[in-house]
Amino acid sequence: MMDIKKILKSPIVGQVRSNPKYLWIIVACIPLLFQSPSSSIHIWALGLVLGGWIANIHPIRWIALAWIISVIFPSMPFLLLACCGALLKNWRDCLYAGLLGVALTMIYIPGELKNIGFIFIVVGLSSIIYKRVK
Amino acid sequence: MRPIDAIFIILIFSSYLKNSKQKYIISILPILLFTVSLISSYIPVSIESFVLPIIAIIACVICIELAPLSLLLLFTEYNHLWEAIMIPVLWFIIMLLIKNLNTRINDEYIPSYIRGFPIRIISLGILYYVFYPLFFI
Numbered sequence: 001m002m003d004i005k006k007i008l009k010s011p012i013v014g015q016v017r018s019n020p021k022y023l024w025i026i027v028a029c030i031p032l033l034f035q036s037p038s039s040s041i042h043i044w045a046l047g048l049v050l051g052g053w054i055a056n057i058h059p060i061r062w063i064a065l066a067w068i069i070s071v072i073f074p075s076m077p078f079l080l081l082a083c084c085g086a087l088l089k090n091w092r093d094c095l096y097a098g099l100l101g102v103a104l105t106m107i108y109i110p111g112e113l114k115n116i117g118f119i120f121i122v123v124g125l126s127s128i129i130y131k132r133v134k
Numbered sequence: 135m136r137p138i139d140a141i142f143i144i145l146i147f148s149s150y151l152k153n154s155k156q157k158y159i160i161s162i163l164p165i166l167l168f169t170v171s172l173i174s175s176y177i178p179v180s181i182e183s184f185v186l187p188i189i190a191i192i193a194c195v196i197c198i199e200l201a202p203l204s205l206l207l208l209f210t211e212y213n214h215l216w217e218a219i220m221i222p223v224l225w226f227i228i229m230l231l232i233k234n235l236n237t238r239i240n241d242e243y244i245p246s247y248i249r250g251f252p253i254r255i256i257s258l259g260i261l262y263y264v265f266y267p268l269f270f271i
Contacts, residue, residue, distance in 0.1 A: 022251065022255075023146065023147065026143060026146060030135070030143070033135045033136070033139050034135050059194045059201035059202060059205065060191060060194055060195075060201075062205075063187060063190050063191055063194065063205070067187050077209075078186070078187065079186065079190065079205060079208055079209035080209060082190065082205050082209075083202065083205035083206045083208075083209045086201060086202035086205050087147060087202045087206070115136075115139060115262070115266075116138075116139040116142045116143060116259075116262060117142070117258075117259045117260075117262030117263050117266065118259070119259075120142065120146070120255045120256065120258050120259030120262065121255075121256055121259035121260070123255055124251075124252045124253070124255040124256035124259060125252075125256070127251060127252045127255070128247055128248055128252045131247040131252065132247045
């Protein structure tokens with residue numbers, strides 16, 4: 001029988017998370033792929049920042065927090081917040097992802113480019129430029 | 135979110151997780167979720183809002199290591215059984231391809247600023263466009 005307390009404290013969960021520091025950018029793009037309305041993205045960003053502080057690396061806490069927020073704001077799908085939060089490593093990444101997610105809602109991106117292939121290529125090229133300049 | 139987007143997000147996050155046997159367990163989640171969506175009309179309205187959170191918690195408890203990825207699979211929309219079946223199939227095919235690619239993309243002839251994460255993510259981006267038409271069959 002698995003112990004929930006052990007799961008909550010499990011360091012293994014952390015292994016799945018990003019080693020490179022750029023992966024929070026991909027998490028920030030998830031609402032874009034979901035084509036959520038901008039109002040729900042603001043709630044998602046606030047939830048992400050709050051969750052980064054409360055839930056941090058515990059997936060079950062993320063589920064609980066996301067569910068509570070989605071009860072208060074039904075426009076936000078609860079799994080959007082739960083999965084984004086669980087993918088992130090620490091509160092700083094949550095904050096960055098939330099801010100970038102909100103910033104992305106202000107930019108017009110054509111529907112054809114709203115796919116993960118395009119995002120991967122853009123993130124890859126940006127990291128090359130960043131590494132080269134650095 | 136489209137299933138193919140979910141697969142590639144999983145791939146970029148799971149490429150750092152080595153030898154996890156739990157990936158075989160979470161690969162059945164799409165089919166499970168598709169089945170639940172089929173029988174959702176028979177689920178009483180009073181407990182309907184609890185179904186997804188309960189499945190999410192069970193998935194997290196069963197697959198501790200891949201809990202974030204199981205949440206991502208639950209979050210995806212499956213319109214056809216084909217999409218739910220394609221997820222694990224495509225996942226394992228691309229994982230094999232990446233395993234093969236890893237030996238080449240880490241070679242010394244690749245400039246240091248491209249090696250590692252940048253070339254891996256760009257390769258995945260290109261593979262996305264290769265497999266994209268499969269979801270229109």
